[in-house]
Each structure stands twice: as structure tokens, then as C-alpha cells.
Amino acid sequence: MNIQVTKKFLSDSLGILERIIPARSSNPVLTHLKIDATERGLFLSGTNLEIDLEAFVPAQVDGEASIVLPAHLFAQIVRNLGGELVELNYAGGELSVQSAGFKTKLQTGDLEAYPSLNFPSHSDLTLDARDLARSLSSVRYAAANEAFQAVFRGIKFELGGNRSRVVASDGYRLAIRDFGAGQGEAHNLILPARSADELVRVLREGEVKLTLGGNTLSVAADRVRMNLKLLDGDFPDYERVVPSDIKLSVRLPAAQLKESVSRVAVLADKNANNRVEFLVSEGKLQLAAEGDYGRAQDTLEVDQSGNDAAMSLGFNAKFVTDALGPIDGDVLIQLSGPTTPAMFKSLDDSGYLAVVVPLRV
Amino acid sequence: MNIQVTKKFLSDSLGILERIIPARSSNPVLTHLKIDATERGLFLSGTNLEIDLEAFVPAQVDGEASIVLPAHLFAQIVRNLGGELVELNYAGGELSVQSAGFKTKLQTGDLEAYPSLNFPSHSDLTLDARDLARSLSSVRYAAANEAFQAVFRGIKFELGGNRSRVVASDGYRLAIRDFGAGQGEAHNLILPARSADELVRVLREGEVKLTLGGNTLSVAADRVRMNLKLLDGDFPDYERVVPSDIKLSVRLPAAQLKESVSRVAVLADKNANNRVEFLVSEGKLQLAAEGDYGRAQDTLEVDQSGNDAAMSLGFNAKFVTDALGPIDGDVLIQLSGPTTPAMFKSLDDSGYLAVVVPLRV
Incomplete structure (x- = not known):
């Protein structure tokens, strides 16, 4: 069997697979990839048992x-x-790889031992790939890396019905992004945040x-x-955390607030949640922090x-x-009270909303 | 006391000092820096006891x-x-830092407890800063990171007399770079490779x-x-490792050889020194490697x-x-025999030479 393939195409697909396929495993066959060479081209596939991935590479x-x-x-x-062109030849259990003056012969693995990966041929929903990637990236930060409730390590998808929405929360903050209208039947599911990262990369x-x-x-x-394994469990009813009774709002450029918070936070006490005080009055937002080495404050017009x-x-x-990360342009901060959740909203039509619970006094 | 200083100048100098001053130390005063504010400007200094560093910042x-x-x-x-301008005010043991709407007050440390750093006012030798930096960077790789002989963790300087030369070796390979003629009295010294890295950064x-x-x-x-602390000890007589009886030479573009070695080495056995075979004959250099997964070879015209x-x-x-890293253009490889040292020479006038001992059969 002879395969002629462009180095760049092959290398790009291998790059995607390398992220999924473990470098070491108690089951060594999982460190392998499978190449299915067909008339249409090459199908490369691999799995880490959480994610199965198949990449198509055009080839002769x-x-x-x-x-x-x-x-x-490989x-x-x-x-x-x-070279730019790669030639693969398979015979007698060995794969030879040739390009320009270079040649190598590789022992191939046990095909029978490799897990069978099946990808569905029908689909339930169609979305814009960029919208989905951007939305997942916007809310990703709010998912927990470690939490006793596994669902907090996931991103909730609400698809179909009357909306397309992704939501993440770690119990202290919440990020929501709506994108596009819903289509067809409603589907709710929770995807592990790490799998969402890999999905974003291929979109x-x-x-x-x-x-x-x-x-x-x-x-x-x-x-x-x-194929992405989902998380079991129920995502908490996050909508009751979103405040409706807004007492005070401020609006300012998100980038300006972000820089100012970072500046003041240098002095904040790392052992007290990096606490930064927000004081709004008379069209000004004053930020202040205090720690072991002294005190800092910054004043912004709002x-x-x-x-x-x-x-x-x-x-x-x-x-x-x-919370400010995904916001371009101005941020609208809506405050419901000194101890109740605050909202950070994007003022363009990105459909992004963040909710942050203030620290106790 | 009031200081007006440009943020960029101050920030650049602090960046240099941050690399030297430890973030944590059993002697906490070492995590501090000293600012001497004078009519001429600011002198910032710090030490890790291996390296003392002082940086001048123009200021009013x-x-x-x-x-x-x-x-x-800080x-x-x-x-x-x-802001672009920073205002510092010192009063009552507190330093205030102000810029645009931002203000912070910092507790200052104990001036008496800070080690006194003295920099000499005379000099013995003058070199071109870029030449020195480039030469140190060229030979740095050959110094050992760990070695029972401490001198192998250093770079030897041979300055004055009839040459300016830096040399590094870990006992298996050697890198030499000559730069500029010598001037005045001969000085030999061994600088720890890590200190050389910091020196290169400021040149x-x-x-x-x-x-x-x-x-x-x-x-x-x-x-x-x-001020850079030197290593004690005698650097071995490296000149006797440089072969004089050359049996066979090959010349080819250094970049081409480097890529080819990397390519073939993928298959090399990591537990056998990443061994790659070089076979020269009939105007060709054939590289080959063999490991657990198979065999690779590549052929280059030389x-x-x-x-x-x-x-x-x-x-x-x-x-x-x-060894090829510092070589632009063509490399001349001079072989003295299958088990005796080989030389890798730069063909431009960079004064660079590497010696590598072949692996035993």
C-alpha cells in the first residue's frame, strides 16, 4: 500500500490528535493512533477514553x-x-516514511487490540462553529478546576428550544453567553470544561x-x-442568582477597569481573597486595597x-x-446591594453576562 | 523628598534587578532593593550574594x-x-507612589540591615559589549549544569595578553570563541555559567x-x-583535546545538517545517548539512527x-x-578518527570552534 500526502496536512492533523492521545498509559495501545487509508484519503483517529477524535487528511x-x-x-x-511531500508504504507489519533523502521504517502496533471508535452519521443540531467556540471561550473561566460538585467542572449547554446558551459557574460566580436562536427540540447537557477546551481548538x-x-x-x-463524554448530574438553578432589583449602575470602559483593578490588587492581601473595595459615589468609582506592605487606591470617572x-x-x-475578560468596549456594572450578587454586562450584542458575589465584610 | 521619574526607565531597571533579587530568602532583607536618590538620579541596587547589581535611572x-x-x-x-510619569515621595518611613489617579503607600525596610554593596571606580580592561555577549552566548551550551568538578559549571575567560577568549566544557565537549585582540596584562578567570547568563542580559x-x-x-x-563572584579552581588544559591530525573533512550548510540530525534522532535510542551514526564517503554524509520503534536514515551531499x-x-x-547552534552559513567538520575528537568550525570569521568526542562503538 502506497500513500502520497502533503506534510503540512498530515502534520496539522497529527497536532490535533497529539493533544488527545496520552503519551503514557497503563494501556499502551491508547498511546497509539489508527490510520485508515481509503480511496477518499486518510482518517487518523485516537482516544483518551474521555474524548475520541478523528481527523481527515486528503491523500492519494x-x-x-x-x-x-x-x-x-509518528x-x-x-x-x-x-520535504513537502511524504510517502508512506506499508508492508510486512512495517510502515516506511520517506521524504527527500530521509527514510525510516516503523514497527506498527496490534490492530486487533485497538478500541473501535464509532462516530454517528446523523446530526441533531447545526450551529455556527465560530459562535460556539467564542461562546465557550467566554464562559470557560467561571468553571471550577476542582470542586466537590462535579457539575461545576463542566459547562452547561442549553441548545434548541428557544435559545442557544452556554453557562459556567464555580458557585461563587457565574458566566452566561447566549448565541443565535434555538432550533428544534431542547437539549440540556453538561460538557467537562477540559473537553470544551479541546472542542474549541478544533472549531x-x-x-x-x-x-x-x-x-x-x-x-x-x-x-x-x-465524541465527548458528558458529565452526569444536575446543573444548579443558576437563574435565581441573577439579580433583578438593581439599586445602582455604573458604566465605563472595561479595559480601564481591568487595568485599575490589577494595579490596586498588587497591594491586596493574597490570604484574604485579593480583596479590592469598590466605592461608587458622585460619578466616581474608587478602588482600594490594603495588605501587609501598605495601601493603594485608584479613582476612575464613571x-x-x-x-x-x-x-x-x-x-x-x-x-x-x-468577568471583564470577554467584554470589549464598555462594561455596565449593575449592583443589587453591598452583599448581594453584582452583574457585569457587555454593552455590545455579544449576549455575555457575568454575575459575581461580593466578599463579606 | 520628591522624585519624578519616567515609568518606562524605572520599570526597565526593576526588570533587571528582579532577576537577581530573590523572591524568598532565609534572610528577608535580601528580597529588598535599595534606592539611592541623588542629584544625578536614582541608583537601584540588589544582590543575591553571588551577583550584586546596580542600575542607574535618570530622574528629577x-x-x-x-x-x-x-x-x-515595588x-x-x-x-x-x-501613567507615563511616576511620582515618589518619602516621608516618615513610608514611600508613596503616585501616577494618574493611582496612589499607594508602602512601608519601607530597615536601611541599616541592608548589606553594603561596593562597585569599583577603576577598570582593568575594556571590551565591546556586544562581542562579549555574543561570545558568551556561543559557548554557554557546553558548560555543565551539574558536574562533580565545579569548574565545568563555569565559563573560562582568557582576557588580555594576546587574546580575548571564552571557553566552556562539560568534559565531553568543548566550545571556544575568540573575539578581538588582547590588551594589557593577561587575566584568566572562571565565571559561573549562570552569572554569565545574567551578564549577557544586561550587555x-x-x-x-x-x-x-x-x-x-x-x-x-x-x-x-x-559584581560577579568567580569560581575557584583550575580549568583543565582543554587545548590538548583539540585535534591537530585531520584525516577527513566535510563541509555543508550548518542549518541543513542540524535539521537532518534532528530528523534522524527522533528514532534514536534515548537510553543510548541519542546515538546518531555519521558515515562519510564519496561526497555524501549519511546519518542513521536506530531505536525501539525502528530505524531512520538521511543522506546529504557534502x-x-x-x-x-x-x-x-x-x-x-x-x-x-x-555545536552547530552558533554557526551561520557553512560548517566545516574535521574528523581525526572514529574514536577521537571531531571539530565543528564556523567558516565565517566568528572565531567559533566546537569539539565533540564521538560515542564509543
Whole structure:
């Protein structure tokens, strides 16, 4: 069997697979990738049992074959090749890789031992790939890295019905992004945040097709298909945390607030949640922090509105800068009281909203 | 006391000092920096007891003072400032830092407890700063990170007399770079490779003045002065390792060889020194490696000369790619035999030479 393939195409797909396939495993076959060489081209696939991934690589194939190879070694070889065209030949259990004056022969692995990966052929929903990627990236920070409630390590998808929404929370803050209208039947699911990271990486332009089956979300995008294991459990009723009774609002450029919080937070006490005080009054937002080495304050002009004339409350500096991260242009901060949740809203039509609970006095 | 200083100048100098001053120390005063505010401007200094460093910052100073401050905290505050101009005020043991709407007050440290740092006012030798930096960077890789002989963790300077030379070796390989003619009396010294790294970072254009005193090399460059503790001990007589009886030479583009070695080395056995075989014959250099997963080879056209018609020898791939690192354009490889040292020479007039001992069969 002979394969002629462009180094760049092969190398790009191997790069995606390398992120999924473990470098070491108690089950060594999982460190391998599978190449299915067909008339249409090459299908490369791999799994870490949480995520299955298949990438298509256009190639000229003479004679069909399925081969199992050490994934990271093969990727490293291809990356280092000097030529633009790569020639693969498979015979007698060995794969030869040739390019320019270079030639290598690799022992292939046990095809029978490799897990069978199945990707669905139908789809339940179609979304814009960039919208989905951007929305997941916007809320990702709010998911917990460690939490006794596993659902907080995931991102909730609310798809179909009347909306497309992703939500993340770690119990202290919440990030929501709405994108596009809903279509068809409603689907709610919780995807592990780490799997969402890998999904974001493969999403490019165009459409992405989603399929829901049992505890798996399957995704088909441009040249890549994935099966992503879902989290069990119920995502908490986050809508009751979103405040409705707004006492005071301020508006200012998000970038300006972000820089100011970072500046003041240098003096904040790391052992007291990086507490930064927000004091709003008379069209000014004063930020202040105090720690072992001294005290810092910064004053910003803001556009103030609402019934209350002034309010003072403390936030974890990192929670504020995280909440501001996805906001371009101005941020609208809506305060419901000194100890009740505050909202950080984007004023463009990005559909992004963050809720942060103030620190106790 | 009042100081007006440009944020960028202050921030750049703090960046240099932050690399030297430890973030944590059993002697907490060492985590501080000292500011000497004088009519001429600010002198910032710090030490890790291996390296003392002083940086000059132009500033408008009203009233002289010496202040000791937590270095990393101060650097972080300055880096985060929004304005271009910074105003410092010192009164009652507190330093206030102001810029745009931002203001902080910092507790200063105990000036009496701070070690006294003295930089010499005379110099023994003057070198071109860029030449020195480039030469140190060229040979740095060959110094050992760990070695039972401490001198191998240093870079030897041979200055004055009839040459300016730096040399590094870990006992398996050697790198030499000659730069400029010698001037005045001969000085030999061994600088710890890590201190050389810090020296390279501060060297810019223009001249650098060197002063030798006891076990210290002092350096005065543009706006920065350093005292660098030297290594005791004798550097081995490296010249006897440089082969003189050359049996076979090959010449080819260094970049081409470097890529080829990296390519073939993917298959090399990590537990056998990443061994790559070099076989020279008939105007060709064939590289080959073999490991657990298979075998790779690559063939390069070379310009071959010398009395021997062919030679085969094995190298640690990393030693070869390291040796080629500083070489632009063509490399001349001079082989003295299959088990005796090989030379890798730069063909431009950079004065660079590397010696690598082949692996045993």
C-alpha cells in the first residue's frame, strides 16, 4: 500500500490528535493512533477514553489498509521532515516514511487490540462553529478546576428550544453567553470544561453538527469528528442568582477597569481573597486595597445611574478581571446591594453576562 | 523628598534587578532593593550574594535619600501603573507612589540591615559589549549544569595578553570563541555559567569595562554595574583535546545538517545517548539512527576532502545540534578518527570552534 500526502496536512492533523492521545498509559495501545487509508484519503483517529477524535487528511492512496502506530513518535517524525511531500508504504507489519533523502521504517502496533471508535452519521443540531467556540471561550473561566460538585467542572449547554446558551459557574460566580436562536427540540447537557477546551481548538469557520446520544456529545466539524463524554448530574438553578432589583449602575470602559483593578490588587492581601473595595459615589468609582506592605487606591470617572446615591462593596480582584475578560468596549456594572450578587454586562450584542458575589465584610 | 521619574526607565531597571533579587530568602532583607536618590538620579541596587547589581535611572530628585523596599512588590506596582510619569515621595518611613489617579503607600525596610554593596571606580580592561555577549552566548551550551568538578559549571575567560577568549566544557565537549585582540596584562578567570547568563542580559551596545579584584569580576556597562563572584579552581588544559591530525573533512550548510540530525534522532535510542551514526564517503554524509520503534536514515551531499576516503562514527545527536547552534552559513567538520575528537568550525570569521568526542562503538 502506497500513500502520497502533503506534510503540512498530515502534520496539522497529527497536532490535533497529539493533544488527545496520552503519551503514557497503563494501556499502551491508547498511546497509539489508527490510520485508515481509503480511496477518499486518510482518517487518523485516537482516544483518551474521555474524548475520541478523528481527523481527515486528503491523500492519494493506492490500496486500502488500517495501521496502528505510536502517535507521538509518528507526529514527531512527520514534524521534522524536510520535504513537502511524504510517502508512506506499508508492508510486512512495517510502515516506511520517506521524504527527500530521509527514510525510516516503523514497527506498527496490534490492530486487533485497538478500541473501535464509532462516530454517528446523523446530526441533531447545526450551529455556527465560530459562535460556539467564542461562546465557550467566554464562559470557560467561571468553571471550577476542582470542586466537590462535579457539575461545576463542566459547562452547561442549553441548545434548541428557544435559545442557544452556554453557562459556567464555580458557585461563587457565574458566566452566561447566549448565541443565535434555538432550533428544534431542547437539549440540556453538561460538557467537562477540559473537553470544551479541546472542542474549541478544533472549531474553525463554517458549521458544526452536534449529535446527542446517551452520555455522549458527538461533534462533526470541518475535517474533524469528536465524541465527548458528558458529565452526569444536575446543573444548579443558576437563574435565581441573577439579580433583578438593581439599586445602582455604573458604566465605563472595561479595559480601564481591568487595568485599575490589577494595579490596586498588587497591594491586596493574597490570604484574604485579593480583596479590592469598590466605592461608587458622585460619578466616581474608587478602588482600594490594603495588605501587609501598605495601601493603594485608584479613582476612575464613571457614568453613574440608579436610585441609590452611593454603594461600597468588596470583590475578589481576580473574579472581577476574569468577568471583564470577554467584554470589549464598555462594561455596565449593575449592583443589587453591598452583599448581594453584582452583574457585569457587555454593552455590545455579544449576549455575555457575568454575575459575581461580593466578599463579606 | 520628591522624585519624578519616567515609568518606562524605572520599570526597565526593576526588570533587571528582579532577576537577581530573590523572591524568598532565609534572610528577608535580601528580597529588598535599595534606592539611592541623588542629584544625578536614582541608583537601584540588589544582590543575591553571588551577583550584586546596580542600575542607574535618570530622574528629577528633590532632596537626597536612601530607601529599602520589597523589590518584587515595588516592581509589580510600577509595572501596573497607568501613567507615563511616576511620582515618589518619602516621608516618615513610608514611600508613596503616585501616577494618574493611582496612589499607594508602602512601608519601607530597615536601611541599616541592608548589606553594603561596593562597585569599583577603576577598570582593568575594556571590551565591546556586544562581542562579549555574543561570545558568551556561543559557548554557554557546553558548560555543565551539574558536574562533580565545579569548574565545568563555569565559563573560562582568557582576557588580555594576546587574546580575548571564552571557553566552556562539560568534559565531553568543548566550545571556544575568540573575539578581538588582547590588551594589557593577561587575566584568566572562571565565571559561573549562570552569572554569565545574567551578564549577557544586561550587555547592550557600546563598551563594557571589567575590573578584577580577588574572587570577583566587576563589570560596568551602560547604566548597569555588577559584581560577579568567580569560581575557584583550575580549568583543565582543554587545548590538548583539540585535534591537530585531520584525516577527513566535510563541509555543508550548518542549518541543513542540524535539521537532518534532528530528523534522524527522533528514532534514536534515548537510553543510548541519542546515538546518531555519521558515515562519510564519496561526497555524501549519511546519518542513521536506530531505536525501539525502528530505524531512520538521511543522506546529504557534502564537500568532502582529506586523505581518508571514508569514516564512520557515532555522536550524541544533542551534542551535534548544540555545536552547530552558533554557526551561520557553512560548517566545516574535521574528523581525526572514529574514536577521537571531531571539530565543528564556523567558516565565517566568528572565531567559533566546537569539539565533540564521538560515542564509543
